[in-house]
Amino acid sequence: MIIEKIDKWGMEIPNKIAHISGEKKLTYGELSKQSDILAAFIGEQLKDEEKKSPIAVRGHKKSEMLVGFLGAVKAGHPYVPIDSSIPEERAEKIIQSSKAGLVLNEEKIADIVAAGAGRALAEPIEMMPDDPFYILFTSGSTGEPKGVVITKRNLESFVSWMLEEQEFSEQKEVFLNQAPFSFDLSVMDVYPSLVTGGTLVSVTKDDIANPSKLHVALQNANPTVWVSTPSFAQLCLMEKTFGDSVLPNLRKFLFCGETLSPKTASDLLDRFSQCEIWNTYGPTEATVATSSIRITREIIDKFPSLPVGYPKSGCELRIYGENDRMLAAGESGEIIIVGDNVSPGYLGRPDLTERVFFMVEKMPAYRTGDQGYLKDGCLFFEGRMDNQIKLHGYRIELDDIAANLEVLSGIQRAVVMLKNVDGTNDFLVAFVGDENPEKQTEFERTKMLKKELSKKLPAYMIPKKIVFVPGSFPMTANGKVDRKILMASIN
Numbered sequence: 001m002i003i004e005k006i007d008k009w010g011m012e013i014p015n016k017i018a019h020i021s022g023e024k025k026l027t028y029g030e031l032s033k034q035s036d037i038l039a040a041f042i043g044e045q046l047k048d049e050e051k052k053s054p055i056a057v058r059g060h061k062k063s064e065m066l067v068g069f070l071g072a073v074k075a076g077h078p079y080v081p082i083d084s085s086i087p088e089e090r091a092e093k094i095i096q097s098s099k100a101g102l103v104l105n106e107e108k109i110a111d112i113v114a115a116g117a118g119r120a121l122a123e124p125i126e127m128m129p130d131d132p133f134y135i136l137f138t139s140g141s142t143g144e145p146k147g148v149v150i151t152k153r154n155l156e157s158f159v160s161w162m163l164e165e166q167e168f169s170e171q172k173e174v175f176l177n178q179a180p181f182s183f184d185l186s187v188m189d190v191y192p193s194l195v196t197g198g199t200l201v202s203v204t205k206d207d208i209a210n211p212s213k214l215h216v217a218l219q220n221a222n223p224t225v226w227v228s229t230p231s232f233a234q235l236c237l238m239e240k241t242f243g244d245s246v247l248p249n250l251r252k253f254l255f256c257g258e259t260l261s262p263k264t265a266s267d268l269l270d271r272f273s274q275c276e277i278w279n280t281y282g283p284t285e286a287t288v289a290t291s292s293i294r295i296t297r298e299i300i301d302k303f304p305s306l307p308v309g310y311p312k313s314g315c316e317l318r319i320y321g322e323n324d325r326m327l328a329a330g331e332s333g334e335i336i337i338v339g340d341n342v343s344p345g346y347l348g349r350p351d352l353t354e355r356v357f358f359m360v361e362k363m364p365a366y367r368t369g370d371q372g373y374l375k376d377g378c379l380f381f382e383g384r385m386d387n388q389i390k391l392h393g394y395r396i397e398l399d400d401i402a403a404n405l406e407v408l409s410g411i412q413r414a415v416v417m418l419k420n421v422d423g424t425n426d427f428l429v430a431f432v433g434d435e436n437p438e439k440q441t442e443f444e445r446t447k448m449l450k451k452e453l454s455k456k457l458p459a460y461m462i463p464k465k466i467v468f469v470p471g472s473f474p475m476t477a478n479g480k481v482d483r484k485i486l487m488a489s490i491n
């Protein structure tokens, strides 16, 4: 349904703009044709493959990324989006572990398209519902990113729900694309936009890094639908003029990925009196979002922690206690998602898959590791049960950072924690046991460790503070590292 719908716009409204990034615009006609050319190229390159290998698509926000995604799928292959902010070493790990048949980047795609004008796809390849559509790599606790496989069925289930619930107008919407394509939040704008004949407008990481540039980029984008993490909206709210006079067409804010605070929701309602605000919740493993709720003033006044909503159609939310005992309404436990939006598992990792994916009455189910409870069918999120955190919307396994630190020369032990400040200024702290082989000063050593780490991890995973712990780490009575004492040592 997804590819067919996008191609239908290519035939019916070929001159309508599908994507804008900076000065560059791509029409539906071009998107359709260029992805056909790329699919033909991929088909030729990998014609001897028995099983369709993933296609890695590297870059940032250029239209070629979308051409890459659709081209791969049209050739019957899943794609693996890799944003340019991911350092080479980690990108290489992702490419290796996905066993990508081809690695494309924005420039390469532009060249293939230019060279292949007029090329036609010999035989269109239709994906089956259980075929992987995309594979998205998230932070893994062992230091290795893990690839979540999302099938055509998963994605269709998610997109159909979005269209049904959000009632986007065909050919009229302008969707803001802020999240990198390697973060599944972007799926919430890419496909609802392309499937409804809307225009997707990307803001780049350069825009985001510069407040005045960002403000102009948002004004130029003039979206009707805003998709971002709450952190990004908070950043925008720091600009006093951010409001409906600057974005007059905006009708909806769709949030996902981290806690939406009552204050952010309330500030947005003050600044955008005509807008709906939606809080949606879900992990990558259950295709972007699983539950949603419109946040009104009434809800803000009623709940000090905002609810994350009601399950999407075709999906059930359960709360499990110890030994997988199903808990009653109001009781707090682990959030379990059951439904056709649940991924079949992690690519090539049956061990990890087995730990968190299972079946419930013939439906796929996923243990989120999130704590929460249900009240009148509505879900409330209460935090994580493990060492996974969200920092400015990014999902991070703290043990992923620790594992990457511990392989650096001289580091004997590393424990990474999030220092909570006020939600906006939270930062990562790494506590390290260090031999300091070059006998550097703490300042020099910190600088060097951060530099080494930035070759392995994206910028948002580099601890802001590194604390050198002399001797052994403090321990709790049951022999675990005493994280409380460590954190207290920096106050």
Ligand code: AMP
Binding pocket: 138, 184, 255, 256, 257, 258, 259, 260, 279, 280, 281, 282, 283, 284, 285, 288, 308, 368, 370, 381, 383, 384, 390, 394, 395
């Ligand atoms: P990701 O796979 O990057 O989307 O991260 C998924 C995790 O983000 C979930 O398991 C939650 O811990 C957290 N999360 C997602 N949506 C929300 C939300 N609306 N409120 C609070 N936490 C959220």
